[in-house]
Amino acid sequence: MGNAYGFFEIPSTTAAIDALDIMCKTADVEFITWEKKLGGRLVTIIIRGSVSDVKQAIEAAEHSAIKKPAATVVIANPHEEIIKLVKKSASRLTNISTAWNDEME
Numbered sequence: 159m160g161n162a163y164g165f166f167e168i169p170s171t172t173a174a175i176d177a178l179d180i181m182c183k184t185a186d187v188e189f190i191t192w193e194k195k196l197g198g199r200l201v202t203i204i205i206r207g208s209v210s211d212v213k214q215a216i217e218a219a220e221h222s223a224i225k226k227p228a229a230t231v232v233i234a235n236p237h238e239e240i241i242k243l244v245k246k247s248a249s250r251l252t253n254i255s256t257a258w259n260d261e262m263e
Contacts (some may be wrong), residue, residue, distance in 0.1 A: 160207035162234045163190070163244060164216045166227055167202040173225040174201035180222050181205055181215035200228060204244055209234045220239040 164187065173194060181187055186205035194201050205215060212232050220227055225257050235238060 160187075160209070160211060161236075162207060162209040162212040162232055163236050163240065164207075164212040165202055165229070165231045166205070166216055166219055167200060167229040168223060168227045169200055170227055171201055173223055174203055175198045175218040177223040177243050178205075178229070180219045184218040185211035185215040187211050187215045188229060191250070193197070193247060204247070 164181075165172075166177055166181070168177055171194065177188060178192075181203070182189065182205075185207060187205040190204045190206050192203045205212060206242055207215070209232065216230050216232055220230060236244075
C-alpha cells in the first residue's frame with residue numbers, strides 16, 4: 159500500500175470518524191487503527207499509504223474536519239519499532255472486530 163504512516167490526533171470520537179472519512183475520500187490511504195484515550199475525548203487515527211497520499215489526506219482533514227487536530231505527523235519510511243507498535247495496536251482492533259463478528263453470527 160505504501161511506506162508512510164500518518165498519525166492524526168483529534169478531540170472526540172465523532173470528530174475522529176469525520177476526519178477519517180475525509181482522509182479516505184481525499185487520497186489513496188488505508189485506515190490501520192485508532193487509539194482512544196481519556197474515554198474517547200482524544201483519538202489518534204493511524205493511516206498508511208504513499209508519502210504524498212498520506213500528506214494529502216492529513217492536510218485535508220486538518221483543514222476540513224469538524225474540530226482542529228491536537229497533533230498530526232507523517233512518518234516516511236518508519237523505523238521497524240514504529241511498525242511493531244502500530245501492528246500491535248492494529249491487532250487489538252482486529253481482535254475486537256473478530257469477537258464482534260462472531261457475536262453477530
